[in-house]
Amino acid sequence: AANKPTAIAAADLETAAHLRDQALQDDTAYDFVAGITTEIGARLAGGPNDEKAREWTIAKFHALGFDKxxxxxxxxxxxxxRSEHGEILAPYAQPLALVALGYSAATPAGGLEAEVVGFPTLDALKAADPATLQxxxxxxxxxxxxxxDGHDYGIGSAVRTGGPAIASHKGAAAFLLRSAGTDSNRLPHTGVTNFTGATPIPAAALSAxxxxxxxxxxxxxxxxxxxxAxxxxxxxxxxxxxxxAELRGSKKPDEYFVMGGHLDSWDPGTGAIDDAAGVAIATGAAKVIAGLPKRPARSIRVVAFANEESGLFGGKSYAETHKATIGKAVLGSESDAGADRIWKITASVKPAARDAIAQIAAVLQPLGIEYDAKEPGNxxxxxxxxxxxxxxAVSLHQDATRYFDWHHTANDTLDKIDPQQLRQNVAAYAVTAYLAAQADGDFGSKPGAWANEHE
Amino acid sequence: AANKPTAIAAADLETAAHLRDQALQDDTAYDFVAGITTEIGARLAGGPNDEKAREWTIAKFHALGFDKxxxxxxxxxxxxxRSEHGEILAPYAQPLALVALGYSAATPAGGLEAEVVGFPTLDALKAADPATLQxxxxxxxxxxxxxxDGHDYGIGSAVRTGGPAIASHKGAAAFLLRSAGTDSNRLPHTGVTNFTGATPIPAAALSAxxxxxxxxxxxxxxxxxxxxAxxxxxxxxxxxxxxxAELRGSKKPDEYFVMGGHLDSWDPGTGAIDDAAGVAIATGAAKVIAGLPKRPARSIRVVAFANEESGLFGGKSYAETHKATIGKAVLGSESDAGADRIWKITASVKPAARDAIAQIAAVLQPLGIEYDAKEPGNxxxxxxxxxxxxxxAVSLHQDATRYFDWHHTANDTLDKIDPQQLRQNVAAYAVTAYLAAQADGDFGSKPGAWANEHE
Ligand SMILES: [Zn+2]
Ligand SMILES: [Zn+2]
Ligand SMILES: [Zn+2]
Ligand SMILES: [Zn+2]
Structure with missing residues (x-):
């Protein structure tokens, strides 16, 4: 059976096309983002809005008619x-717009004053003589x-996540970076850093x-x-x-397609693009599927993950809880790059499921989405x-051109969501979820299946 | 003599064309903006940087070789x-990004809490029953x-300057506006308000x-x-x-062309586009003129005005000081709309000087500047x-499309200056200044000359 090609019936492709066009008229996702950003706002993991946002989301899922x-x-x-301040004292006194990174240590009470040593790149810091940094x-x-494709975030996030620990190892008192962002606004980009194996030091991002x-x-x-300070x-x-939240499958309810986003956000903004949008897109997609006369064969599961920002805690916990039965998760995709239009689908599936992905991609094609069969989709x-x-897994790649202008800043607000592009996202997720839930055959999920995948 | 057309000699037009092309290679203006925004920064009128900025500018003028x-x-x-905070308490608690307006009153210590009454327009506020606003x-x-042409600033600045006094008259405890700006950044736009005849109340702008x-x-x-609070x-x-600062005229040193900008700025940003650029453009233009083998016939005067932001104090003081001899100021133009390219010249001059303005405009034309002979130029x-x-007066109209994205916000920083467009500005001012200083005949300056002008 593992070699029998996974296939999708013509009638299901037709239903998916209908779902797609219906999703392009549906504002459930926009209402979700507008609601949570208005009624809750910023959702720093572990802060007072962590619980409030969960309660809000639970109530919303119930109101939308999920089965469970x-x-x-x-x-x-x-x-x-609690607070953060920075200023240049010399050679010319000027205030600085900065934001502490997640897991940053505090400065001594009253702040610290020190000379700055600048590096153009992380590699230059790695090569620095520790004696010059004490x-x-x-x-x-x-x-x-x-x-x-947002690939430069590889540069910015590497400096942010890795730089402070390197500076700490070399004896620096504190660490600053140019924000990992693509804008020129005086709004710094926060984000997590990683002090594993290092003594935490104060670490913050400056606006561009x-x-x-x-x-x-x-x-x-x-x-x-x-x-x-x-x-x-x-x-x-x-x-x-x-x-x-789940729509219960009509034939194989224990098997499920899973999609979602993370419910937490950084605190300077209201977490609209990162990542109320992700949860909203999955919710909106499930909502249009729930409108069908009959539930799909497999279940449709939406997950609003806890604390992605500080280290994928929600995802890792889910993986740990469900790894023994991971074969039941036939296919999954998370949205976490805003809500601008999806332009590409990629997949990490067994070879015998490639044709089914191509079938899904054909229904996505009118949305302007191309299928790249060579790249994985984690x-x-x-x-x-x-x-x-x-x-x-499949990845539905959003256009990230604008995303890193606003990501992790106070600018992550509802107005950055384009309702029309958001609906295109919902349509893509609805098609993918429905067809994966209806497919005759699986996509290769089983414990340890992708251990040798190079991504 | 008043009716003899003012005219510019062919040789002067040729020199002006040379100055224009030279200015397009000159970075004096950019260096000015970079220097003052780096070494001084924000220049709130009356604050500690008011004096520092004057000293910096005086030193710069001396270094550039002005005659006086x-x-x-x-x-x-x-x-x-001193400080400003705002937050929505109900129905959903959220912090607010806001900035107090110039001349705003303080709230009582500890802040004030009150219900909000919203209006879509200033006219709607004007029509409101005071009983509903107590x-x-x-x-x-x-x-x-x-x-x-930035014309919507007429809407935004009217709300900001006029709204708080109207709200005060009607018994409101405080006033908030949507920032007078065209961006969607979470950076509010400050600016002055006017409480003349009204009791000052706390007044602030919210980011969009x-x-x-x-x-x-x-x-x-x-x-x-x-x-x-x-x-x-x-x-x-x-x-x-x-x-x-002045370049002394070689033939009629008491007469002068005057150009400039204002040295003060609002405090959230560093006052690069508003208005270090204006002073810089005038300085850069004078610098290229100073490079000529001979000074122009009339003097070239550059003025860095004090405290424009809170009510044209520098300009009004200059007018008061010089009004008796205002005929000596043959023509003037100030730059105060950033440093994007100049697209239009307009003038308020005597009819017999219109041909001379057309001559100037012809030298500006290769810079992409059109002459609108119908509109005044104040x-x-x-x-x-x-x-x-x-x-x-002439007005050299900058493209203001981007200007109100950044104006009066923390985003008013050096990176918003496009060096190439800045040089185009310098070229336009150099041409205009030089030709006005060389013109055979005047442009109509005399005490009270434009009293009946409708602008
Ligand atoms: Zn995210
Ligand atoms: Zn994030
Ligand atoms: Zn100005
Ligand atoms: Zn201004």
Missing amino acids: VWTEPVTYPKWVR GKIVFVGARMQAYR PDADLLERMLASGKPVTIRL LDCGIEGQYTGANVI GGSDLSAVHAVGMA | VWTEPVTYPKWVR GKIVFVGARMQAYR PDADLLERMLASGKPVTIRL LDCGIEGQYTGANVI GGSDLSAVHAVGMA
Whole structure:
């Protein structure tokens, strides 16, 4: 049976085309993002809105008529942001727009003052002699450019996640980076950093114009000193939850297609594009499927993951809880790159399921979505952790050109969601979910299935 | 002599064309903006950087080789911003990104909490029954669109300058507006308001996404309450100065062409586009003229005006000081709309000088600048006050499409200056200044000359 090609019936393709066109008229997803960003706002993991957002989402799932709604607990460190200030003291006094990174240590009360040593890239920092960095503030000024596939986030996120620990190992007192972003707004981009194996130090991101300013002063050759006052840190553990909703399958209810996004967000904005949109797209897609006269053969599961931002906690917890039965998760895809139009589908499925993916892609094609059969599709953020324990996965790639202008900043607000492009996303997810749930045959999910995949 | 047409010699037009092309290679203006935004930064009138910026500019003028540099004192109220916070308390708690307006009163210590009454336009507020506004926070949500001629600033600035006094007269406790801007960044736009004849109340601008959020809550029909804490206010008078630099004319040194910008800026940004650029453009233009083998017939005067932002104090003071001899100011133009390309020249000159303006416009034409002979040209912000006492004026209209995205926000930083477009501005000012200084005949400047002009 493993070699029998997975196939989708013509009638199902026709129903999927109908779902697609219906989704293009449906505003459930937009109403979800508008609702949660208006009524809850920022959703820092472990903060007061963590629970409020779960309650809001549970109520919304019930109101939308899902057959079953439940939660699965997830535990993670509770990192708290209280206040943050920075200023250049010399050679020219100027305030700095900055934001502490997740897991940043606090500065001593009253702040720290130190000279700045600047590096153009993370590699330059890696190559630095520790003797030159003792007690200094390290600054890395690497820049990102905007691309449709968002690939420069590889540069920015590497500096943010890896830079502070490297600076700490080399004896620096604190770490600053040019925000991992593609905009020129005076709104810094936060995000998590990783101090595993290192002593946490204060770490913060400067907005692009502030990074420019600092670089101009460094270029003057005069010593540059900064005063940094970050009041933040870890306050024990917190137990939140993944919020899960399901449409019960009519023939194989134990098997399911899974889609979702993460419910937490960074705190400067209201988490509209990152990632209320992801949860909303999955919810909107399930909603149009729920409108069919009959439930699909397999179940349709929507997951609003807990605390993706500080380390895929929701996804890893889901993977751990469900890995023994991961074969039941026939296929999955998470949305976590905003809500601009999807332009490409890729898949990590067994060879005998490739034709079925091509069938799905054919229904997506009128949405302007191309099928790239060569690249894998790891399912996206949290679901990549589930994919890693054996779930077959597709990735529906959003146009990320604008995403990193706003990502992890105060600018992540509802107005950045284009309702028309959001509906295109919902249509793509509805088609994919429905057809995976109806497919005759599986996509290769089983424990450990993709262990040798190179991604 | 008043009816003899003012004319420009062919050799001068040729020299002007040479100056134009030279200015397109000159970075004096960019260096000016980079220098003052890096070494001084924000320049709130009456704040500590008011004096620092004057000293910096005086030193820069000396370094650039002007023949004479001096100051003329200007006195104005010293309005101080200490802190500002706002948050929606109900129906859904959310923080607000807001900025106090210039001349805003402080809230009581500890802040004020009140219900919000929203209006879509200033006219709707004007029509409101005062009985409905007692002790309330008034919000006006009028929106601006971006245009090349920036005409929607008429909407936004009218709400900002006029709204708070109207709300005060009607008994409101505080005033909020949607920022007078065309962006969707979570960076509010400050600017002055006018409480003449009214009791000052706390008044602040919300960023566009925050205004959207407030409007969604108001649209829910539930009572909306806000807590506002502004610590700001007037602390007596301050005496600053206009900083003036001159290239001494070779034949009629007492007569002069005057150009400039204002040295003060709002405090959230570093005042790059508003208005270091204006002073820089005039300085750069004078610099290329100073490079000629011989000074022009008339003097070339550059003025860095004091405190334009809070009420044209520098311009009004200059007008008062020089009105008796305003005939010596043959023509003037101020740059105060950023540094994007100039697309149009207009003039308020005597009829017999129209041909000379057309001659100037012909040299500007290769820069992509059109001559609109029908519209007046009041010289711009501070110089409009000088025009009002009799100086003939031209306006070199910058493309303002992007200007109100950044104007009066933290985003007013060096990176918003396009060096290439800035050089086009310098070229246009150099041509205009040189040809006005060489013209055979005047442009109509005399005390009271434009009293009957309708603008
Ligand atoms: Zn995300
Ligand atoms: Zn994120
Ligand atoms: Zn201005
Ligand atoms: Zn201004």
